[in-house]
Amino acid sequence: MNHPVPEVQQNYDLSALNTLRLPAKAEAFARFSSASELLSLLTLAQRHNWPVRVLGGGSNVLLAADVHGLVLQSAMTSVRLLREDVTHRWLAVDAGMNWHQWVQGSTEFGHGLENLALIPGSVGASPIQNIGAYGVEVADCIDSVSGIQLSSRQWRTLSAAECRFAYRDSIFKHELAGDFIVTRVVFRLGKIFQPDLSYGPLASWATAQGDAICPQALIEQVCAIRKSKLPDPSQIPNAGSFFKNPLVSVYQAQQLREQYPALPVYQQADGRIKLAAGWLIEQAGWKGRWLGPVRMHDQQALVLTTNGAAAYADIEQLRNAVVDSVNEQFGVQLEPEPQPF
Incomplete structure (x- = not known):
């Protein structure tokens, strides 16, 4: 059975489809609106011997170069x-x-x-x-x-x-x-609204609200907290939290706390300790500091931002510099969240 094939665009500019706005083009690009359209596109890719990649909102990817093959994006929203x-x-x-x-x-x-x-x-x-x-x-x-x-x-x-x-x-x-x-x-x-208020600022807000918490109010408060800490990608190119919060042993966490009593630590269910990557990056001197066209954000050191004119090499340079600084000072290896596309 022949399925309809959606429009496939050649040499498609992906810079607006990744939140770091890194310059890159896809050899071919298409959006699919049904399972049958997806199957048709996969058949087309096979015919052209194109590798297939999927792009979502583009907020957790690093476009390192032009993309060989077919880049797909879902337009299904039911x-x-x-x-x-x-x-x-x-x-x-x-x-x-x-x-x-x-x-x-x-x-x-x-x-x-x-x-x-x-x-x-x-x-x-x-x-x-x-x-x-x-x-x-x-x-x-x-x-x-x-x-x-x-x-x-x-x-x-x-x-x-x-x-x-x-x-x-x-x-x-x-x-x-x-x-x-x-x-x-x-x-x-x-079906029953049981809000998770374990995060400190949410707990403080909930206490002040008394019994008046409803789902929409919680969503609005979460949005307010995020906006106060994280830049809007449509205004300042970024990919959200750029590094994972590292997990270390209890022993390593204790050693670090002796040296840095203010270090935030979070006990995990598996016995390990989660450290705050943003705190480590700030202590290493990278909060708000530019390296070429990129920097770690001045409000939240965990967020890597650009001036809108950065390339992948600029991201790589800052990433490596931050990883090296934190490793040298704390003996902790940071791992990036966004993945090369």
């Missing part, structure tokens, strides 16, 4: 109620849906995603690095992830357990890296 029981509802959300729009709309069905408001990107990208903020990870609400595996051309649905979610990690960064196109995510949302 939300469907699959089932419900006494306590939860299950919603299937297409990968092309804007993440923040989904968080805002999710409260019509249930709760659990409010703390993840205003994170840039798409629904399809959310499970890949298990996005998280203010005490919540998206894995807490994911029931399954569906899509097509490129190497086998098989449609697959992975349960949350099969996704092997961990801190900023999943199977999509390992065995299925570059080999899986997420087409939809099924979320399991609680």
Whole structure:
């Protein structure tokens, strides 16, 4: 059966499709609005011997150079109620849906995603690095992830357990890296609003609010906190938090706390200690400091920003300088979150 093939654009400029606004072009680019269109595009790529890459909101990628092959972007944005029981509802959300729009709309069905408001990107990208903020990870609400595996051309649905979610990690960064196109995510949302207020500023805000907390108020407060700390990518090119918060042993954390009593530490369920990468970067002298056309943001040292005229080499230079400085001062190895595309 022949499926319709969407328009494929050659030599397509990707600079507006990545939040760092790095200059790059795709050999070929197309958006798909259905599973049949996706299959047609994959057949076309096979015919041209094009590698296939998927771009979501472009907020967690580094465009290192022009991209050989076919770059795809989902234009599928439907939300469907699959089932419900006494306590939860299950919603299937297409990968092309804007993440923040989904968080805002999710409260019509249930709760659990409010703390993840205003994170840039798409629904399809959310499970890949298990996005998280203010005490919540998206894995807490994911029931399954569906899509097509490129190497086998098989449609697959992975349960949350099969996704092997961990801190900023999943199977999509390992065995299925570059080999899986997420087409939809099924979320399991609680019917009763039970806000996670473990993050200090949210707890303080909630105390001041008394009993008046509602889902929309929590979303608005999360947005206010993010806006006070993180620059808007449409105003200042950035990819959000550029480094993961490092995980170290209890022993290493104790040694560092003896030397740096103000070092923030967070006990993890697996016994390790999470350190605040932004604090380490600030102590190493990089907060607000330019290196060519890039710098670590003056409000939040964890965020790498550009002046709008940076290339991948500039990002690489600052990344290496920050990693080396923190390693030299603290003996801690920082790992970048955004991945080369």
